[in-house]
Amino acid sequence: MQSLPYSELTGIKGLKVERDVGLDAFTTFRIGGRTRLFLTPLSIQALEDALRVLDQAEVPFRILGNGSNLLVSDKGIRAVISLSGLSSIISFNGNLTVHAGMTIPRLLRWCLENGLEGLEYLAGIPGSLGGALFMNAGACGCAIGDYVEEILLTGPDGSFWFRPSRETFGYRMSNLPRGMIISALRIRIDACPGEADIDGHGLVPCSRKRLLQKIRQVMKKRLDTQPLNKPSAGCVFKNPEGRSAWSLIADCGLQGFRNGDAQVSEKHANFIVNCGRADFVQVRDLITIIKEKVQEQTGILLKEELVIWEDEIIH
Numbered sequence: 001m002q003s004l005p006y007s008e009l010t011g012i013k014g015l016k017v018e019r020d021v022g023l024d025a026f027t028t029f030r031i032g033g034r035t036r037l038f039l040t041p042l043s044i045q046a047l048e049d050a051l052r053v054l055d056q057a058e059v060p061f062r063i064l065g066n067g068s069n070l071l072v073s074d075k076g077i078r079a080v081i082s083l084s085g086l087s088s089i090i091s092f093n094g095n096l097t098v099h100a101g102m103t104i105p106r107l108l109r110w111c112l113e114n115g116l117e118g119l120e121y122l123a124g125i126p127g128s129l130g131g132a133l134f135m136n137a138g139a140c141g142c143a144i145g146d147y148v149e150e151i152l153l154t155g156p157d158g159s160f161w162f163r164p165s166r167e168t169f170g171y172r173m174s175n176l177p178r179g180m181i182i183s184a185l186r187i188r189i190d191a192c193p194g195e196a197d198i199d200g201h202g203l204v205p206c207s208r209k210r211l212l213q214k215i216r217q218v219m220k221k222r223l224d225t226q227p228l229n230k231p232s233a234g235c236v237f238k239n240p241e242g243r244s245a246w247s248l249i250a251d252c253g254l255q256g257f258r259n260g261d262a263q264v265s266e267k268h269a270n271f272i273v274n275c276g277r278a279d280f281v282q283v284r285d286l287i288t289i290i291k292e293k294v295q296e297q298t299g300i301l302l303k304e305e306l307v308i309w310e311d312e313i314i315h
Ligand SMILES: Cc1cc2nc3c(=O)[nH]c(=O)nc-3n(C[C@H](O)[C@H](O)[C@H](O)COP(=O)(O)OP(=O)(O)OC[C@H]3O[C@@H](n4cnc5c(N)ncnc54)[C@H](O)[C@@H]3O)c2cc1C
Pocket: 028, 062, 063, 064, 065, 066, 067, 068, 069, 070, 083, 100, 101, 124, 125, 126, 127, 128, 129, 130, 131, 132, 133, 134, 135, 136, 137, 138, 139, 172, 180, 181, 182, 183, 226, 228, 232, 233, 234, 235, 307
């Protein structure tokens, strides 16, 4: 069993170090075993220092955003770095610079209060900005990668601003330099123009009304079509070219199909929901069953959108 550099890590200023933490509480699926080491940096400097120590001790680790696109093994993970302690707005001057651990719902609330529009299409996506960018999350035909100007990437040798190109993002994926952590990003965003001046109350009150309306529209569509009352990790599979994964799964008669407490949602066939005590193996096996059945009946091989942290075993 690999020894972990606890004393070096606890000596880092601004780094919260915890041992033996259950990851089920940190995933929207409510599934996952324990991690021996759970690190929460409260500054980018602390993140850099922690990465240096882990690198020198050759400890592999995983990055956790808001855990909303993850299926985590029940057997345990060696080390996890959570970005949840890096969650502030750094600056706003035409571009918005934000820490990667800030969640999308919090950022949207801030945009609403400040009359900034452009990110409403992200409403209802429960991820952090770092996780959203890593996955190039999106909806309604938009994806976050299209709105990002620069990305602060952090590794054991420090941090640097990276300007993404056309090749950096694809459908629900990114091609960022390997092994680097997204620690902050600069997003293009607009102030709501105009109409507020009419009643002389400044930009915010009118913009807020319009923004709220847009956000409510997006949320209503989600509530109508997604099983938001049960734990899940959102869509399990990417849509194959020209088809939607949910309709392929539904056409195979799998809607409502259950493996233990893991179930293909009756409301949206591309969601697997946790009906109570679903575990890693039940969900993983259900994914395999869906893929086999869809391939057998349509010839199409579905590819996972959700990220799977397989067994690392350790304890
Ligand atoms: C109810 C529901 C609805 C959803 N709807 C949508 C939707 O409409 N569109 C959509 O695209 N997704 C959707 N999702 C999926 C998910 O919310 C997004 O993919 C989200 O952006 C993931 O962010 P996260 O912070 O939760 O990432 P996590 O789940 O924590 O991590 C996902 C991956 O990103 C990596 N990662 C996380 N943070 C960083 C970082 N800072 N630097 C480098 N790597 C990082 C992780 O290591 C992991 O590989 C939905 C999920 C749920 C539960």
